[in-house]
Amino acid sequence: MAPAASENDMRHINFWSWLWIIIGAIYFFVPLIATLLFSLQAKRDELGFTAYSNVLSSPAFFNSFSFSFWTAVTTISISALLIVPTAYWVHLRLPRLRPVIDFITLLPFVVPAVVLVFGLIRTYNRTPLTDSRQGLYVLLVGSYVMLSIPYMYRAIDTGLRAIDVRALTEAAQSLGADWFTIMTRVIFPNVYIALLSGAFITFAIVMGEFTIAFLLAQPAFGPYISLLSSSKVYEPSALAIISFGLTWASIGVVQWISHSFSGQSQITGPR
Amino acid sequence: MAFLEINDVHKIYGQTVVVDTFNLQIEQGEFVSFLGPSGCGKTTTLRMVAGFIVPTSGSIVINAVDVTRMPPNRRNVGMVFQSYALFPNMTVAANVGFGLKVAGQPARAIKQRVAEMLEIIHMTEYATRYPYQLSGGQQQRVALARALAIQPQVLLLDEPLSALDAKIRISLRQEIRTIQRQLNITTIYVTHDQEEALSLSDRIVVMNQGRIEQIGTPFAIYNRPRTRFVASFVGTLNVLTAEVVDAATGRIMIDGQEIHVNGILPDHPDPSLAIALRPEVISLNGVYGQTANHMQGTVEDVTFLGPVVRTRVRFDQHTIHLDSFNTPQLVPPRNGDSVTVSFPPEACLVLSDTPGAEV
Numbered sequence: 147m148a149p150a151a152s153e154n155d156m157r158h159i160n161f162w163s164w165l166w167i168i169i170g171a172i173y174f175f176v177p178l179i180a181t182l183l184f185s186l187q188a189k190r191d192e193l194g195f196t197a198y199s200n201v202l203s204s205p206a207f208f209n210s211f212s213f214s215f216w217t218a219v220t221t222i223s224i225s226a227l228l229i230v231p232t233a234y235w236v237h238l239r240l241p242r243l244r245p246v247i248d249f250i251t252l253l254p255f256v257v258p259a260v261v262l263v264f265g266l267i268r269t270y271n272r273t274p275l276t277d278s279r280q281g282l283y284v285l286l287v288g289s290y291v292m293l294s295i296p297y298m299y300r301a302i303d304t305g306l307r308a309i310d311v312r313a314l315t316e317a318a319q320s321l322g323a324d325w326f327t328i329m330t331r332v333i334f335p336n337v338y339i340a341l342l343s344g345a346f347i348t349f350a351i352v353m354g355e356f357t358i359a360f361l362l363a364q365p366a367f368g369p370y371i372s373l374l375s376s377s378k379v380y381e382p383s384a385l386a387i388i389s390f391g392l393t394w395a396s397i398g399v400v401q402w403i404s405h406s407f408s409g410q411s412q413i414t415g416p417r
Numbered sequence: 418m419a420f421l422e423i424n425d426v427h428k429i430y431g432q433t434v435v436v437d438t439f440n441l442q443i444e445q446g447e448f449v450s451f452l453g454p455s456g457c458g459k460t461t462t463l464r465m466v467a468g469f470i471v472p473t474s475g476s477i478v479i480n481a482v483d484v485t486r487m488p489p490n491r492r493n494v495g496m497v498f499q500s501y502a503l504f505p506n507m508t509v510a511a512n513v514g515f516g517l518k519v520a521g522q523p524a525r526a527i528k529q530r531v532a533e534m535l536e537i538i539h540m541t542e543y544a545t546r547y548p549y550q551l552s553g554g555q556q557q558r559v560a561l562a563r564a565l566a567i568q569p570q571v572l573l574l575d576e577p578l579s580a581l582d583a584k585i586r587i588s589l590r591q592e593i594r595t596i597q598r599q600l601n602i603t604t605i606y607v608t609h610d611q612e613e614a615l616s617l618s619d620r621i622v623v624m625n626q627g628r629i630e631q632i633g634t635p636f637a638i639y640n641r642p643r644t645r646f647v648a649s650f651v652g653t654l655n656v657l658t659a660e661v662v663d664a665a666t667g668r669i670m671i672d673g674q675e676i677h678v679n680g681i682l683p684d685h686p687d688p689s690l691a692i693a694l695r696p697e698v699i700s701l702n703g704v705y706g707q708t709a710n711h712m713q714g715t716v717e718d719v720t721f722l723g724p725v726v727r728t729r730v731r732f733d734q735h736t737i738h739l740d741s742f743n744t745p746q747l748v749p750p751r752n753g754d755s756v757t758v759s760f761p762p763e764a765c766l767v768l769s770d771t772p773g774a775e776v
Binding site (some may be wrong): 265310318327338 | 467468469488489490491492494496498499502503504505506515516519520563564567573578620725
């Protein structure tokens with residue numbers, strides 16, 4: 147009797163599991179498929195890539211895309227240089243401050259982008275930062291660095307928790323390494339995968355960000371999508387699919403790199 | 418002047434004295450163990466020698482250079498950690514060669530030294546493996562090779578075997594001692610395992626509550642413990658409270674039975690004192706003859722431990738354990754038997770409560 151009852155239970159569980167997976171998949175894929183189909187209907191009674199070729203042949207697309215791409219790269223570089231040493235130092239010397247730092251890193255979630263950008267503009271008003279295009283770009287990157295903190299810090303913090311920071315630091319020190327060597331040869335390589343995952347989330351955010359770029363009058367990809375939406379019909383859908391593809395490609399790259407380095411990132415030590 | 422000197426070192430955190438008046442001189446090539454329970458200050462002292470902690474006061478001198486405030490990366494002190502601390506992103510060879518690369522040595526010299534070190538730890542074929550591909554024992558051997566590759570002035574080992582299983586622990590500790598003798602490197606070994614300390618060390622520093630209880634050879638620490646703590650921490654020991662009958666002739670009374678100890682007892686207003694007896698020096702039904710001490714008691718328990726049989730004998734207030742070698746002729750007593758235990762006067766250790774003595 148017991149095995150039969152257990153088999154029935156399993157079937158019951160399987161049914162509900164599949165049901166929720168199917169509902170989730172419908173919720174996720176139907177809008178995507180609808181957007182894709184809509185983007186393919188630029189020519190009457192014919193499915194084709196006209197909207198895509200219109201988007202990809204537009205110089206404004208490339209200009210805004212490359213602007214946001216390089217802004218994202220700059221943001222990631224600054225964030226990494228700022229956050230990896232900070233998170234490392236908190237782990238090594240200030241573990242008691244971890245809850246405080248955790249709270250601070252959550253602030254970008256609490257403060258809306260509009261408030262952030264107006265705060266920055268008011269604070270730096272009548273300084274070179276608001277008087278020139280370069281200055282506004284600095285403000286843009288600074289804002290993005292702030293927006294990236296929750297993702298970057300948490301990813302790096304998780305990476306640092308996976309290794310014995312103190313023992314590795316002391317081992318390196320006892321072997322003659324200075325702080326720079328420890329950071330570049332011991333810490334960075336061991337949080338590399340965690341850093342990458344934070345970096346690609348930051349990349350995706352910067353590529354699609356609208357509010358800050360628009361209010362700082364920057365020619366970024368987000369405002370371009372918005373502009374296109376107000377003037378075209380099928381092209382914004384095509385652009386949404388392209389953005390979606392780029393985001394997934396980024397995540398795919400993270401997965402691929404993580405897999406390539408999976409052996410090295412395994413935790414060692416007593417077992 | 419000794420090769421390594423720790424002079425009047427204190428470490429105080431707030432109101433807590435973690436290390437109190439630590440003085441030790443270690444000669445070149447000597448193997449010294451810091452032995453004590455958790456929280457006794459042994460690791461803190463080791464970390465002060467390594468440079469990871471700065472003493473509150475006192476000085477540390479290595480090879481005639483005061484290193485008390487020198488950063489750890491300039492001390493040329495190799496360290497092996499309990500958690501191995503191998504760099505996960507580097508191969509075994511890269512781990513071993515890390516210190517040499519940091520020192521800016523040419524690639525050829527690094528390669529040669531790494532090969533030498535891997536040969537010493539018998540892991541030549543593991544050079545291209547990553548730490549996660551090694552067992553715990555192998556990882557610790559690599560950590561040892563890495564610490565030794567830089568030819569440090571002093572090798573520090575912080576409970577390096579405590580995360581390993583018993584069998585590997587024994588084989589690796591012998592390997593550590595062999596390599597240490599082979600390279601004649603001055604070594605400090607921190608452990609809470611008395612067997613490790615006794616089997617490895619030239620000298621042992623027994624610590625308790627931040628203070629040195631006793632410094633001595635393993636033989637002296639085991640056979641002539643100076644304090645009640647050392648006696649109870651190292652080996653199994655019967656500690657009996659005795660009343661002094663005559664201090665000049667060494668006559669004392671335990672549970673109404675008079676015995677005598679060798680030498681003159683300390684002249685102290687308090688007539689009671691602690692006497693320690695190792696289980697293996699006590700004999701059942703007398704092999705020591707008339708000049709030995711004899712006490713009457715009742716067998717409370719007999720435990721078979723393989724090579725020895727441990728018997729618990731009760732007097733009036735005290736119980737003692739005694740060990741008999743398990744020979745075919747041995748007839749173990751039974752619970753409730755009345756027995757006479759005997760032991761020579763020189764086997765009675767008079768314990769002091771004042772730490773700090775060197776034997």
